[in-house]
Amino acid sequence: MSIAPLAWTTVCAADEILPNTGVSALVEGRHVAVFRIGESRFHAIDNIDPKSGASVLSRGLVGNLGEHVVVASPLYKNHFDLTTGACLEAPEYSVRAHSVRIEDGRVQVALG
Template identity: 60%
Template sequence: MTIESGITTWNAICTLDDITPNTGICALINDKHVAVFRIGGDAGQLFAIDNFDPNAQASVLSRGLIGSLGARIVVASPIYKHHFDLASGECLEAPENSVNTYRVRVEDSMVCVAM
């Protein structure tokens, strides 16, 4: 389902309850693998980044370990353990291999990602 809002297209991917707190899921949006993370309980924080890890050349970031490095909330890739900042998409060990971020929100209990 897509929701038009001005010039932004929001893609509904699942309900908020479908994402266990402090984990990620992978969604296919417009032929692109997107990792969506729910941090904290209740509504908490939601983040969306590319699921493709350019260091490992694999779509695996949604299965990474979530944690923090200083003030940054990160996901560690399950293959080479590179850390990706969930807010900026920056790869901390190899900034040249950073990933895209996407806006994400909850609308009527549905998690929506802007592409």
């Protein structure tokens, strides 16, 4: 059994995302939040806050909780790990994490 290759979708130019902020994108019909951490690290998770159903996670505050790089939901302040999508306060509200790469200066996302 072979694994299908990832389907990459170009979201924007890497320079269009300011360090330590996020943007929202529609990838294959799914709301995705793409974050730039520092100058060169990028992460993507679902943008829908599972507690409220609103597409707002890209607007949350980025920071650290211990060893976790997280975004705090702007609505209920739950913290989502940007690497795994895990909700640190309530695991039942975890979201999906997605693959991100930079190709020719463009951010590309593949749904995970």
